[in-house]
Amino acid sequence: MSLTLNPSPAFGVLLVNLGTPDEPSPKAVKRFLRQFLSDPRVVDLSPWIWQPLLNGIILNTRPAKVAKLYQSVWTPEGSPLMVISARQAQKLAVDLSATFNQTIPVELGMSYGNPSIDAGFERLKDQGAERIVVLPLYPQYSCSTVASVFDAVARYLKTVRDMPQVRFNKDYFDHDAYIAALAHSVTRHWKTHGQADKLLLSFHGIPLRYVKEGDPYREQCFVTAKLLAQKLELSESQWQVCFQSRFGREEWLTPYADKLLAELPAQGIKSVDVICPAFATDCLETLEEISIGAKETFLDAGGSDYRFIPCLNDDELHIELLRQLIQEQAVSWAHTQAT
Ligand SMILES: C=CC1=C(C)c2cc3[nH]c(cc4nc(cc5[nH]c(cc1n2)c(C)c5CCC(=O)O)C(CCC(=O)O)=C4C)c(C)c3C=C
Numbered sequence: 001m002s003l004t005l006n007p008s009p010a011f012g013v014l015l016v017n018l019g020t021p022d023e024p025s026p027k028a029v030k031r032f033l034r035q036f037l038s039d040p041r042v043v044d045l046s047p048w049i050w051q052p053l054l055n056g057i058i059l060n061t062r063p064a065k066v067a068k069l070y071q072s073v074w075t076p077e078g079s080p081l082m083v084i085s086a087r088q089a090q091k092l093a094v095d096l097s098a099t100f101n102q103t104i105p106v107e108l109g110m111s112y113g114n115p116s117i118d119a120g121f122e123r124l125k126d127q128g129a130e131r132i133v134v135l136p137l138y139p140q141y142s143c144s145t146v147a148s149v150f151d152a153v154a155r156y157l158k159t160v161r162d163m164p165q166v167r168f169n170k171d172y173f174d175h176d177a178y179i180a181a182l183a184h185s186v187t188r189h190w191k192t193h194g195q196a197d198k199l200l201l202s203f204h205g206i207p208l209r210y211v212k213e214g215d216p217y218r219e220q221c222f223v224t225a226k227l228l229a230q231k232l233e234l235s236e237s238q239w240q241v242c243f244q245s246r247f248g249r250e251e252w253l254t255p256y257a258d259k260l261l262a263e264l265p266a267q268g269i270k271s272v273d274v275i276c277p278a279f280a281t282d283c284l285e286t287l288e289e290i291s292i293g294a295k296e297t298f299l300d301a302g303g304s305d306y307r308f309i310p311c312l313n314d315d316e317l318h319i320e321l322l323r324q325l326i327q328e329q330a331v332s333w334a335h336t337q338a339t
């Protein structure tokens with residue numbers, strides 16, 4: 001039964017992800033990388049040192065190379081990250097609206113590129129939402145991702161006279177529904193392809209220094225991995241964590257995915273299933289780096305079978321997890337409406 005007196009929504013949802021270039025051209029990639037890599041939460045070096053390096057070398061060499069990689073995964077509808085994020089938002093809006101028995105608007109906001117976090121807030125405001133749940137789609141908290149979303153939210157709020165009430169979800173690395181969704185995607189994959197010698201859990205890396213300075217990301221990755229292994233009833237030798245997407249010369253979290261995959265065949269591991277639990281949505285880093293590049297590394301090193309497990313994307317259990325996370329944040333705003 002609905003007790004709503006006010007026709008405006010009880011609340012709105014801002015789903016946040018990293019963002020992606022507008023098109024797979026060197027020019028658009030350069031624009032995207034300039035914004036992304038100028039964020040001090042991502043690269044925390046002194047701007048006096050970093051900006052000349054970024055503008056003098058990186059932005060003159062990397063965009064052409066990375067644009068080619070984007071072209072290899074781009075779809076007719078656009079960048080995989082954007083296309084899948086839009087589907088997630090649409091499905092989540094349907095499920096939330098059913099839960100709360102009224103239309104709950106869900107908008108996307110990207111940390112870098114379009115649509116921006118500001119644009120997402122504005123769209124929610126246009127739909128009458130005065131209370132907003134911000135859900136960064138990063139299961140494990142890192143200063144380089146989630147804190148950067150928080151910074152952008154705070155920057156937006158500074159620009160408005162009447163700020164909305166905001167709830168912010170920090171992480172969900174150990175949420176039962178997250179582990180259940182991951183476990184379901186692995187068992188579904190095993191049913192179709194069989195089970196490999198090892199399940200490799202490849203998380204996006206960060207500089208080791210960030211962890212030494214207090215970032216809980218690595219610890220949260222290991223908790224996720226252990227909970228998933230437990231749920232799948234895997235023994236210690238049947239799974240392993242590694243970290244991908246290293247950038248720059250500094251030491252990042254280890255073991256590095258590419259190095260490990262090159263070593264495993266010599267240790268007698270000839271087949272692997274690879275899952276990327278830190279990514280809520282397939283993107284360049286999963287579809288190119290892990291699904292294509294890392295596969296080549298493993299097979300070249302003598303591996304026989306390499307199988308990539310897609311991200312949770314718009315899987316039913318993933319949307320259910322997102323719905324639960326929102327409901328947990330919004331329950332005190334909307335308990336009279338929840339059915
Ligand atoms: C420079 C340092 C980087 C840190 C720290 C970092 C952390 C981090 N990133 C993600 C998720 C994604 N990263 C993606 C692409 C990407 N990441 C970096 C660099 C850092 N990431 C770069 C330079 C790029 C762009 C591609 C390239 O030039 O290599 C993406 C994919 C975007 C897409 O368009 O598909 C995601 C998603 C996490 C989760 C994370 C820390 C935990």
Ligand SMILES: [Fe+2]
Binds near residue numbers: 204245
């Ligand atoms: Fe990244």
Ligand SMILES: [Fe+2]
Binds near residue numbers: 245284285289
């Ligand atoms: Fe990469």
